[in-house]
Amino acid sequence: MNYMPGTASLIDDIDKKHLVLLRDGRTLIGFLRSIDQFANLVFHQTVERIHVGKKFGDIPRGIFIVRGENVVLLGEIDIDKLCDNVLQQVSIEEILEEQRLQQQAKQKTEKAKVTALKDRGLSIPKADNLDEY
Amino acid sequence: MSAKEKEWIIRLQMIQLQSENPHLDDYYYQEYYRRMEAKLAEEELGMRGKREPPKLTTPYVTKMDSYTPVVHIEGSLGQVAVSTCFSPRRAINAVAAHCPHEELKDIRQQRLDVLKKIEKLFMVLLEVEEQQRMKAQVLGEGEEKGLMEKTEIKVEYIYSQLQHPDLEAGEEFLPCLLVSKGKQLLARLLPFLSHDAALKVLSMVTSHLPVLMSRDADESLPVLYPSLRIVIGGMTFSQLIGVLKDFTASLPDSSGGSMCLSLVCQSKFGLSLLYALLSQGERLLSSDVPLEPSIGDFETWTDTVFLVASQLSQTALVEPLLLPSNLLTLFCRYLDKRTIHQLKSNME
Numbered sequence: 372m373n374y375m376p377g378t379a380s381l382i383d384d385i386d387k388k389h390l391v392l393l394r395d396g397r398t399l400i401g402f403l404r405s406i407d408q409f410a411n412l413v414f415h416q417t418v419e420r421i422h423v424g425k426k427f428g429d430i431p432r433g434i435f436i437v438r439g440e441n442v443v444l445l446g447e448i449d450i451d452k453l454c455d456n457v458l459q460q461v462s463i464e465e466i467l468e469e470q471r472l473q474q475q476a477k478q479k480t481e482k483a484k485v486t487a488l489k490d491r492g493l494s495i496p497k498a499d500n501l502d503e504y
Numbered sequence: 505m506s507a508k509e510k511e512w513i514i515r516l517q518m519i520q521l522q523s524e525n526p527h528l529d530d531y532y533y534q535e536y537y538r539r540m541e542a543k544l545a546e547e548e549l550g551m552r553g554k555r556e557p558p559k560l561t562t563p564y565v566t567k568m569d570s571y572t573p574v575v576h577i578e579g580s581l582g583q584v585a586v587s588t589c590f591s592p593r594r595a596i597n598a599v600a601a602h603c604p605h606e607e608l609k610d611i612r613q614q615r616l617d618v619l620k621k622i623e624k625l626f627m628v629l630l631e632v633e634e635q636q637r638m639k640a641q642v643l644g645e646g647e648e649k650g651l652m653e654k655t656e657i658k659v660e661y662i663y664s665q666l667q668h669p670d671l672e673a674g675e676e677f678l679p680c681l682l683v684s685k686g687k688q689l690l691a692r693l694l695p696f697l698s699h700d701a702a703l704k705v706l707s708m709v710t711s712h713l714p715v716l717m718s719r720d721a722d723e724s725l726p727v728l729y730p731s732l733r734i735v736i737g738g739m740t741f742s743q744l745i746g747v748l749k750d751f752t753a754s755l756p757d758s759s760g761g762s763m764c765l766s767l768v769c770q771s772k773f774g775l776s777l778l779y780a781l782l783s784q785g786e787r788l789l790s791s792d793v794p795l796e797p798s799i800g801d802f803e804t805w806t807d808t809v810f811l812v813a814s815q816l817s818q819t820a821l822v823e824p825l826l827l828p829s830n831l832l833t834l835f836c837r838y839l840d841k842r843t844i845h846q847l848k849s850n851m852e
Contacts, residue, residue, distance in 0.1 A: 375514055375517070375518075380514075380517075382510055382513065382514065385505050385510075404505065405505045405509070406505070406513065407513060408513055408516050408517060
């Protein structure tokens, strides 16, 4: 059946595997089962994928309902195409550890930057609240 | 998702696309496809079997309201929006819906109508006052005349609009006067009215004085006093007598024959109006201007003065808005010393 030809509609994406990037930075991969007029999404067999450097880890999450306004981008995944050779899948504990280390390093550099700027009498507003405005 | 659910979403999205003028409402889509088809037609000019790009045909029908998205609840000032998932939001008009039955309107609706009318008339009055201010500036002959004519028309419009069409003569202004905003409007309009029209207003106020005084809960009657005083200042003796008769009349539905005068003594506005009238009479009598009175005027005048004096000396009086200086002179001429003393103490 030809639903709404000539338009972009999520109807044709139903029951296909998708990757969605959320506003809080999480990446979810799952089968898109249901949508509505606000582009709220229902994912089945969802997996949250964490990337650190060339490594990644998958955390199974089950069923996800995503509110439409929190979606940054959504794309279909070709199941037939094999996973990248470049990325290396590791266990969950390992990837979480890697993520923690990455966060730590980031905080350290950030702190150093802020102190350096403070010494010169400058300050940069935090970017994480800008989304609210 | 079941097919039914998919249908539902598509229907929802299609409903929002319904429009009488798609080229205006959905400009970019229409334009894009027009250009694409034109380009394809150009390219495939020689070829057969043109491939038509998939195009969405939106229903070009007028929106059928199967439900009322905006509901007018009886007696409310505005409208309430009923939103459903097919039409989540609907703009509400600022203008209230028109009441269909004129006769079945209740008191509240009538009051709302009167208030609405007064608001509209206020706008016109502001224009009149603005024109008056402009006249004060130096203008050419022709301009001034034109301006005066325009002012005249507006003043007459307000005057005619203030009168309720259904009520009998003498009661037309009553609905507007019973509202405090209507009183303010009339007070500001009075300086612009012709002498006859102003007199009509004054006589209407005095003839309905008991009603006005009793229903003046927020004490807004005094706003009429200054303008009315000026009107009184231009009255002739006969006109004055006619108006004074209303003060000495007895109330129609009262037991024990209580008079309008006793009510007047309790009201600031009523008392001040009475004083102003008596003062005008005194001024006319003591001036050299020929009075041209009608038959029986002088008798009515003396009777009125006696009546008023006896009432004023007996009852406790409220403080008037203004106490004219020639009142005591007036009473001195007609009454004995004792009454005058009593009057004096009462009035001060």
